[in-house]
Amino acid sequence: MTPEPHPGSTALVPLALVVNGDAVRVAVPAERTLLELLRYDLGLTGSKQGCDKGDCGACTVLLDGEPVLACITLAVDADGRGVETVESLAKGQKLHPVQTAVVNHGAAQCGFCTPGMLMSAKHLLDGSRTPTREDVKQALSGNLCRCTGYTKILDAVEAAAREMAEARGGD
Amino acid sequence: MLPLPAFEWVSPGSLDELVRALGESPGESLLLAGGTDLLPNMKHGLFAPRRVIGLRRVRELRGIAETPAGGLVIGGGAPLDRVATDPRVMARYPALARAAGLVASPQIRRMGTIGGNLCLETRCVYYNQTAFWRGALGGCLKKDGPTCFVVPQGRRCVAAMSADTPAPLIAYGASVELVSVRGTRTLPVAKLFAGDGVKNNVRAADEVLTKVELPPPAERLFSAYEKVRSRAAIDFPLLSIAAAAVLDAGGHVVELTVVVGALGALPRVVRGLEITRAAPLSREAIDLVAEAAHTQCNPLSSLGAEDWRKDIVAPVVRRALAGLAPSRIAG
Structure with a gap:
């Protein structure tokens, strides 16, 4: 459901961006955040609206390949850029290795932080083939979880890294 | 949900365009770089600019x-x-x-x-809150009110x-x-x-x-930064200390600077450190610097925990000075 426009909203700003590989053309008020664009205009509700002010990391998406907080990114500032959300991780019915690892390790309890954790983890695993536990902690240090105590999340990301290394055939 | 107030968006493509856009409506425009400070503050109703000028394309x-x-x-x-x-x-x-x-x-x-x-906007536990939260107290010196809740008789904001x-x-x-x-x-x-x-x-x-x-680092420049916060990530500092020491070839102090942040509105440069000059940065010298910092630095309740923050000024200064790292010009 689209939120009511803010009082005094100015003219709509046209944008062109690429979301999960799809070209998107849309017009939004300047005050629309990237998270609001994804969730309420495009129906991509995987990215979560947690604190909605840049503390918790539940809204983490990749913008031009880099993890950012969509709740404090303006949609207009994503014009001309590429966005990847948690919806891009699975290919059809096949989960990304880090998703499978989260399931197998019981690393999602309430699950609200999971999409943001997954995107921070994906960025780490894309850039580093053999991350240490400390690397994983650093990469996830901007994502808060109130259920797990983090241990199982860290275990899952480490397991995904090993799994992906094995799938590459130990190159 | 914390919706942003409405504004007009301007996204200049060069420094020249930016400076002209800013010059047109200075009192009504705010600059947006990463947005990590401005947008949360706007969501809290602390700012409602008519125009936001984005810097990303500059x-x-x-x-x-x-x-x-x-x-x-x-x-x-x-x-x-x-x-x-x-x-x-x-x-x-x-x-x-x-x-x-x-x-x-x-x-x-x-x-x-x-x-x-x-x-970065200064921070205070009575300021970095939603409009609803602040309204319950009636506003403070920094925003919407006559009273400072940190220094009750204060006339100057100490965020x-x-x-x-x-x-x-x-x-x-x-x-x-x-x-x-x-x-x-x-x-x-x-x-x-x-x-x-x-x-x-x-x-x-x-x-x-x-x-x-x-400026180019001096020969034999050593420096360190220490940050204290509640969690090891995400949080702003409750105390921050930078130290820079220039030593001579014999290891004697030529110049020592210690700067402390997260106190009041100003970063504080610790005074009186000339006493360390022309002598090695010994355990005793470090204790003198730590004592000077402790005397001069008074953390306030603007960030909470003011009692133990005062107590840790000296140990954190000692930790910074014990961890001085050299500057290398190559690389």
Whole structure:
């Protein structure tokens, strides 16, 4: 459901961006955040609206390949850029290795932080083939979880890294 | 949900366009670099500018370049993550690289910029709250009210300078460039700050912070940065300490600077450290510096926990001075 426009909203700003590989053309008020664009205009509700002010990391998406907080990114500032959300991780019915690892390790309890954790983890695993536990902690240090105590999340990301290394055939 | 108030969006493509756009409506425009400070504050109803001017397309602001003398010029729009991981910053100004690398979280370091960090809004437990929360108290000196809840009889806002990069930049003797349609001025980072928590910098409404210039490191320059916070990530500092020492070939102090942040509106440069000159930085000398810092620094309840924050000034100064790292010009 689209939120009511803010009082005094100015003219709509046209944008062109690429979301999960799809070209998107849309017009939004300047005050629309990237998270609001994804969730309420495009129906991509995987990215979560947690604190909605840049503390918790539940809204983490990749913008031009880099993890950012969509709740404090303006949609207009994503014009001309590429966005990847948690919806891009699975290919059809096949989960990304880090998703499978989260399931197998019981690393999602309430699950609200999971999409943001997954995107921070994906960025780490894309850039580093053999991350240490400390690397994983650093990469996830901007994502808060109130259920797990983090241990199982860290275990899952480490397991995904090993799994992906094995799938590459130990190159 | 915390919706943003409405505004007009301007996205200049060059420094020239930016400065002109800012000059047209200075009192009604706010600059947006990474947005990690401004947007949460706007969501809290602390600012409602008519116009927001985005800096992302202004390429002139983003670079990190060497000066002929061996210093560095960092664009005001350089992301903190880049500052933290640039090999030249890491080698020559390790305390700055460390401070930038300890800001908030990986996401925020990729979004936030060094210019934004220098111009960070001061912080206070009575200010960084939703409009609903603040309304229950009736507003404070910094926003919407006559009363300071930190210093009850106070007439001056004591919200704290809570950024990480100013302390090391002051310790290194860095300067900033401010540009407006009226011209360009350069001033030492220490002079960028003013002692009023309502607005703790002297940047005029029509000026943009375009660059930070670091002088070439002296021979045998050693520096450190220490940050204390509730959690090891995301949080702003409850206390931050930068130290820079120039030693002579015999290991005697030529110059020692200690800067403390997260106290009041101003980063505090500890006075009276001339006493350490011409002697080695011994255990006894370090104790004297720690004692001077403890006497001069008074953390306030603006960030909470003021009692134990006062108690840890001396140990954290000792830790900084015990961990001084050398500057290397190569690399």
